[in-house]
Amino acid sequence: MTQQTSAKVNRIKQWSPIWVVPIAAVLIGIWMLYNHYQQQGALLTLLTADAEGIVAGKTQIKSRSVDVGQVVSVELSHDLKQVIIKARMKPAITDLLNEDSRFWVVKPQVGRGGITGLNTLLSGVYIELQPGDSDKLQLQHQLLDSPPVAPADAPGIRVVLTTAETGGLAVGDPVLYRGYEVGTVEQSEFDLSQRRTLYQLYIREPFDVLVSENVRFWLSSGFSVDLSAEGLQVDVGSATTLLSGGVSFDLMQGWPAGGAVADGSEFQLFPNKQSIQDGLYNEFVEYLLFFDESVRGLKPGAPVEYRGVRVGTVTSVPFFFSIDKPFEVSLQQGIPVLIRIEAGRLYENLTLKQLRQELEKAVQRGMHAALKTGNLLTGALYIDLDVSEDSAPDIEQQALQAQQLALSQSAGYPMLPTTRSGLSNIEQKVLMALDKINNLPVEQLLVQSEQTMQSTDALMQNAAKMVAQLDKLIANPQLQQLPAQLQQSLQELQRMLAGVSPGAPAYERMDSSLQTLDQVLRELQPVLQTLNQQSNALIFEADVTADPEPKRAEQ
Known part of the structure; x- marks a missing residue:
């Protein structure tokens, strides 16, 4: 049986050069990945309510017609209330992405300034970038619905106008100074908390020096017609305002310019230039008047004049505030009308105390108010004050004035006596004449007239007979x-x-x-x-008498 022995394995401790290739590939990949991210720039996030025309991977972001980025994704937010657009910007553009930067979509539009964005009909829409001046980096912005009127760093001044009325102005409307365009309306916003409209105006350089503390702004409509008690006034603006309107500003006549204002200062927007002048008279004394004739044609804002010179304004027609049973008052005492006498319309430096004293003296001398026709075309009325030294009113008129005075005092206003106007007096006299004619014995007069006519007829018949007899005699x-x-x-x-x-x-x-x-x-x-x-000289001889001799004159 053969004996088996185990092989002895020796570990190679020497490093193999073959590993250089994969390590180098890994390092190159890491470098390429780092370089790729370095070349991509910042990832920008834009929020909008509608992404119409924006396509991921195609829509470009431009600044002054130069590509600075591209949209990489278009997604809905989790609550589905807005669209989130992500765009990859070029590295050199990162410094321009600050909190003052603005973004909007450029597409074909037809507006007051004409047709814009026609170049996007073939290439598609794109997003325009307007850099700001801030040093604070911000990578999330709201996509504007319309382009801004002027860049944030444009030389000039921006002011804010406030008004309680909505409408009348839109973004892009011109700002005029004595008919010359010096700026544009940039923004329009409604303040829910104070229930007023805010307009931001941009006035370019060098016209920004015209905006001082005492300038006033008002709506400048293209064409306006005012048919009132003061007559017909027609105001025709420039060609620009005829189509779109605008806002004008200027100093009122005789006013000093005042000091310069800071950027973002707030002014009041008046509906027209006339309302600015009327708003200057903020010191006045109010009076309550009672008219026992028709006040049709008398409206709030109508002038109150003294012998042709305007001294006040009609405030309320009719005035039923703080008056009980207004219908009964109108039937018995007359229709109440509230007016105000404005101190600034008389002369400068007139205090309200002095004005009240002078008006009381004038009432004691017989000053009264009457309705007058200011315009025959429209039937507009105004109130005319005059001093009359006629006889004192009768007992009935004195009782009526006492009742009117009690009503005015209960309402908290002094009373000014009134009288009928000239036309009303004529009408009253005509009615009195008609009443007298109606009371005449017309039937008796008619009977007598009939009898006279019968007698005249008989006389004419006799005259005809006499003429016939004369004809026979002549024949x-x-x-x-x-x-x-x-x-x-x-x-x-x-x-x-x-x-x-x-x-x-x-x-x-x-x-x-x-x-x-x-x-x-x-x-x-x-x-x-x-x-x-x-006498007996024929029988007896007459005595001869000497002729008389004249006497001689005594010496």
Whole structure:
């Protein structure tokens, strides 16, 4: 039997060179993997509500038309409320990804500024990057719905406008200074806590120096028409505002510019320029008026004038606040209207105490209010104040004014006396005249008129009969021959008068007889004078008397 022996194994302690190849391959792989991650750059996360047009592995991220990254994945969030977009950026772009950076999708759009993004019709949409100035790195951003108006580092100033009214402005609307475009509306946001709208405006350099403490902003509509008691006002804006509107700002007339404002300052947005002027008169005295005529056409904001000069504004029509039984008050005392007399409209540095004192003196002198027509087209009314020194009101009017005064005092306002307007007085007089006419004995007048007409008819019939008789008389042949006979008689009279005309024998004989008669009368004159002095001178011889001699004048 053969004896078996075990083999002796000796371990080789020498390192084999064959291992160099796999180790080198592993090291090269690690280096390549490290270099690959070094070349990839940061992984950016974008959040949006809709990923329309964005495709993983295709959609590019650009900045100023240069590729700076690519979308690698598009996924829904766990709550399915938004889309998570992940994009791999180039290494050199990492410094631009800060908290001020903005991202939005560039695609074809038709807006107020025209048509944009037409180059994406063939290449597809892409995401635009707008770098910020912050030094803080941020790799997660919200994808904006619309592009920002201006870069965050653009030179200029940004201000915030606040208003209680919604609408009227949109992102991209122009900001105007005296009709010249100097900026743009950047953002629009509604504050739920304070229930107001916030607008962020960007005003570019060098026009940012125009924004000072005392400037005022107002909505600038393209075309507006205001037909009120003050007349027709037409405001036509620029071609830009005609299509989209905008916001304007300027200093009010006579105001100082004030100091410069910081970036992000807040201003109030007024609905129009006129409302800015009205808002300056914030010191006033309120009065309650009672009108016993129609107030149709009188609206809040209507002017209160004193002999053509505006001194206040109508506040409320009708004013039933803190007044019990308003319908009964309207029937008995009149419709209450609240007005305010504004101190700033009279003269500067007028205190409310001085204003109240002057108004009380004016009421004592007979100042009253009346409704006047401000616009015949619209029927708009305004309140006119005037001082009248007419006679004192009668007992009925005094009682009514006492009731109105008690109501105004209970409501907490002083009362201003009122009177009817001119048209109302005319209307009242016309009604009174109609009442008097209605009270006239019309039936009796009609009966008398009928009798008069009958008498007139009878008279006309008699006149017709008389005219007929005259016609018969004129038609009589003897009456028709009468003119010829008269003419013949006149001719004979003319021939007779021609016989006694100067130069005719009869005329000469008559003239000689008259001269003889004159001579006889002259001769008889002494005889008659003697008989006048002595009636028996024809029987007895008359005494001869000397002629009277005139007396000589005394010396």
